[in-house]
Amino acid sequence: MIFDIKHAFRIVAALTLTIGSLAQAPARAEQNFVQDIAPIVVKNCIACHGERTALGGYRMHTLEAMMRPGASGRSSVAARDAEHSLVYSRMVSTDIDKRMPQGGEKLPPVMINAIRMWINEGAKAPGVDPKVPLVKLMGPRSHPAAPVTYSAPPPLAAVAFSPDGNTIATGGYREVLIWNRATGALVKRAGGLPERIRAIQWLNADQLVIAGGIPGEYGEAAVVSVKAGRRTGVLTTFPDVASSVAVSPDGLRVAAGCADGSVVCTELATAKPLWTSKVHADQITGLAFSANGQFVASTGRDKVVKVYDATDGTLYTTYNGHNRNNGRYRGQAPVFAIAPDGTAGFVTVGGGQWIQTWNPEKAKAETGDAGDMETRFFTQGHTRYAEHGLSGDVFAMAIVGTTAYVAGESGSIQKVNLASDEKSKEVGKQVDWIYGLAASPDGKWLAAVGFKGVLQVIPTDGTTTGTAWVAAPVASSAPKPRTKQK
Ligand code: HEC
Known part of the structure; x- marks a missing residue:
């Protein structure tokens, strides 16, 4: 047997060190950047010092x-010299206007000490890719439970019918709530989710994918089991709120869009990232796969729709229809909602008066750098424009065959025939902004949610005005908005 002297020596040395340091102070490992420092920065600093906002x-x-x-041009982090590192000195500044986080409470001593020690230990971060967002380094967060009852109805952004159309999922605060469509009963709650739920898509009778997070701080796309009442997997995380999610027609891949302008496509079964793209100049607002599975397209506040090859995420083309003024089709405006048109194309809507139906291949032929681009775009005339008749921005859209239902700032829900020039018609109304709209898979029902926290269910055949209820368990002492439609 070979006696490993080196190994034995190391054990003794380690023991001696431990005993030595125990004698003076409690044994303590060095600060770990990912575990100890990044969470402090993400929670307390990046809302004002992030990618989008860079105060100072x-x-x-x-x-x-x-x-x-x-x-200031002065050292933010000077290794081994916390006193001359602004990140530390501004956290302990006695000048209240200078102290960080600005305008907030002084951070607890344990956090301030962690930052000081990390800098004085050399500001090391072994194995950390300095270009990767801290939020990504930290991985998925676990979230606190949802409130048992709400003190007031929360604004609602996400709504989706289950595949059988009998239940409706809405996004709450840190949870998804499942409602019986016919009775309005709360069937189930699935909690431990991000604070704000911005999008929901059902995968099957039990599972759904959600997109959500905290603006400027954290986002995720996750799988939720209704039966289990909780998150069962995280597909991807973002350094800003995840605003949209779409499942490929074959059900194998999920694309998620983020307010930071990025799209991440993952394999649903393994959460393996397939591709990432960041080509928008502003927040992504909506996302869809084309019905034939060939394309993914994302709508943006930057007034354009980006079309990606669904297999590898390469940019296929940019649709500029919402970014052009031509004749009566006026209104350069942000794009807020998108749906597949049944073939390779898309239906999009946002600011402006027009719902636009278009095809990526034709859009590619119409766009480009040529000087006559604007003219080409319109003389080719491939886009079909349908007037929606709403005033203000349109945030949400649901498609049933060739009919689009749209809603937004005005609170009115309009039915628009995309295939004819028939005038649009109001089929429902809420008292405030509508953020989310869904149609049941059989096309018989519409569900709308918005700022007031009310879930409204309307039959598409117009036989009744439908029902509405506050889509959250609100404490009985809280002020109640109306629960029935007139
Ligand atoms: C509510 C917004 C806000 C938050 C949160 C915030 N800061 Fe700031 N920070 C500012 C503003 C505004 C300035 C520019 C004015 C100034 O220098 O005081 C600034 C400036 C700074 C500067 C100086 C940069 C330079 O070189 O001029 C540092 C360093 C800094 N912040 C660190 C932090 C740290 C560390 C945190 C988290 C613990 C933090 N800040 C949280 C608003 C914020």
Whole structure:
């Protein structure tokens, strides 16, 4: 037997070190950047010093950014010298206007000490890619439980019918709520989700995927089991709220869009990332696969729709129809909602008066850098425009065959025939902004949610005005909005 002297020596040395340090102070490992430092920064700093917002000319969303000086030009992080590192000195500043987080409470000593020690230990982050957002390094968050009861109805952004059309999922605060469509009964709650739920898609009778998060701080796309009443997997995380989610027609892949302008496509079964793209100049608002599975398209506040090859995420083309003024089709405006048109194409809507139905291949032929682009776009005339008749921005859309239902700022739900020039017709109304709209798979029902926290269910045949209820368990002492439609 070979006696491993080196190994034995190491054990003794380690023991000696431990005993030695125990004698002076409690044994403590070095600060770990990912576990100890990144969470402090993400929670307390990046809302003002993130990728989008860089107050004081300083960003902290990646390690690389943290290390760069801000507007002052002075060291943000000077390794082994916390006193001369603005990140630390501004946290302990006695000048209340200078102290960070600005305008907030002074952070607890344990956090301030962690930052000081990390810097004084050399500001090390072994194995950390300095360009990767801290939120990504930290991985998925676990979320606190949803409130048992709400003190007031929460604004609602997401709504989706189950595949059999008998239940409706709405996004609550840190949870998804499942409602009986016919009776309005709360059937189930699935909690432990991100604070805000911005999008919901059902995968099957039990599972759904959600997109949500906290603006400027964290986002995720996750799988939720209704039966289990909780999150069962996280597909991807983002450094900003996830605003949209879409499942491929074959059910194998999920694309999620983020307010930071990025799209991530993952394999549903394994959560393996397939591709990532970041080509929008502003927030992504909506996302869809084409019905034939060939394309993924994302709508943006930047007034364009980006079309990606669904297999590898390469940019196929940019649809500019919402970013052009031509003749009566006026209104350069953000795009808020998208749905597949049944073939390779898409239906999109946002600001402006027009729902636009278009095909990526034709859009590609119409776009480009040529000087006559604007003219080409309209003379080719491939886009079909349908007037929706709403005033203000349109945030949500549901498609049944060639009929589009749209709603938004005005609170009115309009039915628009995409195939004819028939005038649009109001089929329902809420007292405030509508953020989410869904149609049942058989096309017989519409569900709308919005700012007031009311879920409204309307038959599409117009026989009744439908029902409406507050889609959250609100404490009985809380002020109640109306629960029935007139
Ligand atoms: C509510 C917004 C807000 C939050 C949260 C915030 N800051 Fe700031 N920060 C500012 C503003 C505004 C400035 C620019 C004015 C100034 O220098 O005081 C600034 C400036 C700074 C600067 C100086 C940059 C330079 O070189 O001029 C540092 C360093 C800094 N912040 C660190 C932090 C740290 C660390 C945190 C988290 C613990 C944090 N900030 C949280 C608003 C914020």
